[in-house]
Amino acid sequence: MADIATDLPVKPRILIADDSRIVRATLIKHIEGMFDFREACNGEEAWEMLLADRHIKVVITDITMPRLDGYGLLQRIRHSSITRLREIPVVVISGSDEQAERERAIAAGASDLITKGIGTAHLVSRLDVLSTLTTTRQEFRRSLESLVQDVNPEALFALPMQERFNADASALLQSAVQGRRNFVLLSVRLALRRIVAEGACGTPPASVMAAIGQLLRRTIRQTDHVAQTGEAEFMLATGSINFDAAIIFARRICHAIADADIANEASGHLFACCGVASLSERGSATEDISLLRMQEIARRRAELGMAQGFIGAVGEQEEAGAANGMPLAAPAIEHAESGTPDAATLLRWIREGRQEQVRPHLDKLPAELQSLAELVMKRSPS
CATH class of the missing domain: 3.40.50.2300 (Response regulator)
Structure with a gap:
């Protein structure tokens, strides 16, 4: 056989x-x-x-x-x-x-x-x-939905404690500086946005945080590091990575989390923003860089995105634009890569009051929604 x-x-x-x-x-x-x-x-x-x-x-x-x-x-x-x-x-x-x-x-x-x-x-x-690192958004979303169903919140403690993460990430940063390689730090921030109280945010349940933590650990390379560093925050440190690849990875993480069907209408919908700090931003002036300083930068950018309800990655360029009064917006290539969500996802977004997220996909509705719309339009008036 x-x-x-x-x-x-x-x-x-x-x-x-x-x-x-x-x-x-x-x-x-x-x-x-x-x-x-x-x-x-x-x-x-x-x-x-x-x-x-x-x-x-x-x-x-x-x-x-x-x-x-x-x-x-x-x-x-x-x-x-x-x-x-x-x-x-x-x-x-x-x-x-x-x-x-x-x-x-x-x-x-x-x-x-x-x-x-x-x-x-x-x-x-x-x-x-x-x-x-560039796991597809759909694979990440499906894995997250599956993990939330059966993950044990206690498994979250399998992630390194913040002190261990800081030590490992600092060593990775110093190695990158000495070897003239890049180093990227991501601050992944999460929140539940409630529909009944516009603008009000809550902390995701422990089961959701545990599932996201385990999925991040599975997704990164063995040479990278991840830990939960706040009630609704993860930090991820990676070395020898091209900045563009890090941004793409960060965007896909955030959109996969937001797309996942892991919250209910009563609690609101989950969204995520990722602040990105890169050693390459400073060119050759790396003598005074520290992990603490990069954490401050990454967190500041994540908080900027959260304040605007932005789902995606906020780096140096996005922060500079926001300082000049430009709202955060996903780049065109991100929309091109992501494709059109399925009908169930679009309908769930509408129920959750996320019409702005649905509008970019109206011209390319899934076939099942198009067929339904055509049938409604052809229906004879009663």
Whole structure:
């Protein structure tokens, strides 16, 4: 009898799309042993592989390729009707590391940009982050809903205490400074917003906090650290991570928590905001940076988001905009990646008074809601 699990990769599977056999071979040499891999020599071939192989976790694509170039492949991925594809991390590989090229790639929906001369350690670290941290929003939401049903609140104490977290995170920060690598600290803040008292917020139940804590611990890498650092706050410390990947991860955590059906209409709906502090914000001036200072920055940004009822990540750019009177708003690429929620989610949001969250999806209603609306419109007047 055939083993039905033989096609499941033990290691994360990477798809490398490049028309140069030499470039593909060089990248494979970097990642062989750490990752499983597939090869494509053009964008069309890569697209067909993505459709057929649901175990691919990250895509590395060249920009210039025959039949379909890298930006064309990226556009298909980000506009796919398949959620798995819309949310897959995509790394653009380029001959240069110019800021303009990076900005164009990120604006097109890339998760990261690397150069063809990247070293093994840096490439493996970035792929490790993308394959581990960028869990899809839907997977995170479903796992959270399941955990809330059966998690034991006492399991929360399996997370490190704040003192242990501070010690581990400080060591990770110092290692990043010495190695000239990035370090990111996330303050994940949660609240229950009650419908009956507009603007009033409460603390999530212990079972919800326990479930979120356990899910965060499962999601991060072994080299990262997480702890509950307040009644409704978690702190997450991660090193050797690209800032854009950290922001994407933070946004998906917050939206997955807000999307999860784990509260009831009487208690209100759960929402989350993540304050992000990054070592890369300070450039080379790292001599006076401390974990305490970064915690202050991350918490200040999380509180800014909570005050505006913002679901998402607040970093340096968002904070600067808010200081100039600009309201916090999710970037366009975030909407493109997230897709349209299912009918049950949209209806629940409406019941909870979250019409502003529903409006961006009205033009792309799920098929079941469209059919219902058409039937109502065709109904003869009584």
